[in-house]
Amino acid sequence: MRNITFALTMGLAVAAAPAAAEEWRLNNFLPETRPESAELEKFVADVNDKTGGEHTLKLFSGGSLGLPNTDTLRFLPRGAVEMSLMWANYLGRDAPALSSVVVQGTIGSIEEFEKAIPVVREIYEEEFADWGVSSVGYVPIPMLSVSVFCRDEPVNTIADLKEKKLRVWARDQVETFTRLGVAAQIIPQEEMYVAMRTGVVDCALYPALYAHTVSLQEVSKYASFLYPMASGPYVIGVATDKWEAADPALKEAVAAAAEDLWNRTNQYENDYARELAAREKLVEQGIVWGDDFPDEDREAFVATVTEIWADLAEEAGGKAPDYRQRVLNALGR
Template identity: 40%
Template sequence: MKNYNSKKLALSVAMLGMIATAGSAQADAITLNFHSGLSQTRPEAEHIERFAKLVDEKSGGELKIEVYHAGALGLKEADILRTLQRGMVDMALLYGEYYTRDAPALASVYAQGAITDAEQHLDILPVIKEMYDDGFAKWNIQTVGGVVAPIFDVGLHCKEPVNSLEDLKGKKVRVWSRHLVDTFDALGISAQVIPQNDMYMALQTGVVDCAYYLSTVAKTVSLQEVTEYESYLHPWAASPWIFGISERSLGRLDDNQRQALEEAGQEIWEETREIAVSPEREAQAREERESLGITILPPFSEADVDTFVTAAWGTWKTMAENAGEDGMHYYNTVTQALSE
């Protein structure tokens, strides 16, 4: 009986030791909260979730990312740089054009009209990423990869046939940024910023005659119900979504956890870069829009594209000048790389 009790005691001690070890390992694991303002139905959300899974796997469970989609943490996009800087949230999905109040220069990194061929975007990505790394570092935020947005076709979606800048004169055009308002204004074309959620109604009620929009995903906002014609203008200069971590939160991590975070972020960056440009995707989307009743007109002429790009670069430069020294540095660096 004594021998049996001794074995039982030894087994119990061993089990307690295992539980204590497991508990200690669990206690050592760190969970980082990740803010994303995008809804969980957006394709970017899948890449963020995969990033979180990769971090868990690569760190051996020592580092976990808890993703909060659709602004579930109650944070405002305009405040994210300050929020991260103060360490009030660990990580966030960053988009440079959102921070015009605190970091207007970041909106000068990239602009519509920057590229006329989708492949140019892939060539310029390292330079764009470097500019964002520099800009976010000023806010004590380190970047760890991100999501390279797909390069979609941008076109004019109109109620009447329009496929030239001359046709657009006299029309009211919906756009999504002040830079675009100024670009079309320089061309003698009336444009106004209308949020995506209000675009359908604006077209339906005649507030605008045309929408400057991402043709590839026009179906998702039912543009085929309020417009009949479409003409391609240029590829979308899509600013990438960046994974940013507060330096305060980064300081809590050991070498293994940091490596897992950086490797996972870079892996997502490379994966999304590989699928960013897809002529097959664009052709399929075009066929689908035609099947919905949209008449695809010939694209804008090369001369019109050159005219649009010249105007877009001019207003881009003005935007950079207004943003100060950093804005001009970003503009000059990116445009020089594009010109090479």
Template identity: 40%
Template sequence: MTRFSTLTAAALSLGVTATGASAQDVTWRFNNNYAPTRPESAHIRNLAENVAEFSDGSFTINVIEGGGMNLRDADALRWMQTGTPEIAFIWPTFIGRDAPDLANLYVYGSVSTAEEHLRALPAVQDALTEGFAERDIPVVGFMALPIIDASLFCREPVRNLDELRELRLRVGSREQVETFDALGVAAQIIPQNELYSALQTGVVDCALYAARFARSISLQEVAQHAVYTGFPFPPAPYAIVAHADSLEALSDEHREALDRALDVLEEDSFQFDGDAEAEEAAREELAEDGVTWYDDFSDEDQEEIREAAAETWLTLSEEGGEDAVQYRDQIIELIRE
């Protein structure tokens, strides 16, 4: 199969050339701001290949990676209204400014296992479909975010919340700051590109980070003590969204090809069996680099985190409005089944 992927500006001049009444050749652009090496990028390239195959080559999706279209994630609801691009994925966390009702469908500490996530997933997907539809942006499919464990990487041994309360913690988002503040932990947001220096110089003592990505920023060189907190990072799925008029203009044949390719994408991405193996392999590599892994946080500590996260979730949901509170309540009910 041919890989229909491009990073050139020439792709920006390509547009829809078909109407709903014909099966003329169609070219769409897929905006992907992630680097080509990310697993999500591989899924999107496969989507484009399958669309081409299922349409016998008459429907092309040019995947523009690495921010090649110069479109900010935070502005996604705005540029998806313009038709440039015709298709993209959006992670809800990125759109808090324009869609606070969708940005916190999950928070750190809301789910602890893939099983809990899968129970809640239908409600999360319904909320995203409904929320985007209200903004005239159709959701055509979903792509899973892997289950990525959130661990503490520290300059000195930390085995529990009490020890963490004596230290300064780096986190990556406001909701994490709110949760750890409620637990009596001094937390602050530090950008990823400043994290190594912050740990090296003692600006912070610990960082909430993923073992699977720690070596990419050489975290093991400055934080050689690690412990799993008992929760993954919030695994809200990516919504695959299309420009409404472009989607309406597709012929029946091209819409069928797109739907079939999206079915394959969902089936491939919502496979969490390999996540545990990937986590174990990452921890082993870090241990070989000198990182000491301590026993996971106790059940009691995990329950404290879950309770604090629930309060954070409620606060952020109330800020997001009535719909956000309703979404949260539905998701919690499914998690607890």
């Protein structure tokens, strides 16, 4: 009888014991100098504060864990890291449908963008779940102004750009510029500086707002605005089995901190003012800011990228055409 009582007592003690403390790593491929990285630092601090030290979250920025951002759907479900930032446009190799949810350049106003965001988030949750990844938080991307930065001479027309080698970061951009007669190639952000310095490319497509974070002003002398760009938000992902097995206290802390993160960053009213301030700073650092690309060039770009959006969705197949149509419906098109 004493043995039975002892066993029952021990069983109750084990059941009542708190979950073992865990340390989760958050992989962030963005440079530490990016404003989104600062927001992720606050997110991590909020999670740690809410758990009271029972569990901890640690941020690793700038790709310091050596995990390629294009491989997130491979390494995250396998447990290479507990949590990671993800961007759908980098994941088209493994999940082609994600590349056609929001093709950059097809949404050109804050008003349209705000209509699309709820639907985009729903689609991301569904698609990532199919890959065994739970979307536990989001980091908005500002409404950006994309410019063409060049090394040796100013370029502010599509005609002039046809004479240059252009760096881009996504397949839809390669397809769009190729159709416009421009030689474009994908060069990862971390390789762009060297590519510009050594002449692998003559010009680089990049937002002025973030140019200083990759020292683009050191390898280019001229810049001109080409088009406004809305993008789907970054997603904070956790392997679904890891998330489902996590201590409820940790999940509650992450959910609360993620909601705070979204609420304080899902703001776009000051984006253009920040863009102008960034351009002014770049001019102070030696960039010659030229005239914008003409309206007819921007219209040609938007018309072409809209065609590419449809083509990519059809090529991806599966759910991609439906994802695109859901976004179009949200936009009222």
